[in-house]
């Protein structure tokens with residue numbers, strides 16, 4: 716089973732419980748010697764590490780017990796920076812907070828993709844934003860970024876409303892909306908078309924993605940009361 720590690724909890728002396736997701740379930744399992752430097756399984760002691768794991772049969776423990784591990788992949792690219800590590804912290808904190816534990820596995824595909832994007836050198840701020848924006852879908856927020864959500868006009872788009880679910884045109888705007896710049900709206904449109912992130916990243920700057928992430932997190936906090944502390948490391 717392919718998994719992505721979302722968290723580690725110490726258990727007894729050198730053992731640990733790994734909290735992880737696969738594409739079809741959220742799973743907690745016991746790893747003997749997780750905190751032992753001599754144990755080959757200690758590579759799982761890293762958030763967002765990915766691996767193929769096999770569990771022991773039998774139910775002598777409260778948790779399934781790791782039997783074997785192959786294809787371990789570190790989330791870190793060969794060359795990494797402060798921003799890379801801060802982004803990885805952000806992604807794992809978001810996964811742990813945005814959905815209830817039993818639903819976290821729904822994020823498997825987009826998380827796997829985000830980790831690959833970071834490893835292949837896509838702007839960390841762009842990955843942060845697109846991951847957050849896609850993760851909101853699993854909270855029930857699907858956004859329309861190609862026409863006004865009220866009148867379906869594709870012209871004179873002047874704002875974006877998280878509450879109403881997407882673009883708003885000049886005729887339908889209300890005063891209470893967050894202000895969005897034309898460039899931010901174009902970036903949202905481009906993300907919505909699903910074009911390759913490597914192509915998008917040449918058109919916009921990191922501060923633009925940071926600003927959009929900030930607005931989205933403000934909405935997340937207001938709408939579902941989730942606050943992502945590690946975002947401070949990216950500001």
Ligand SMILES: [Zn+2]
Nearest residue numbers: 863866884887
């Ligand atoms: Zn309209």
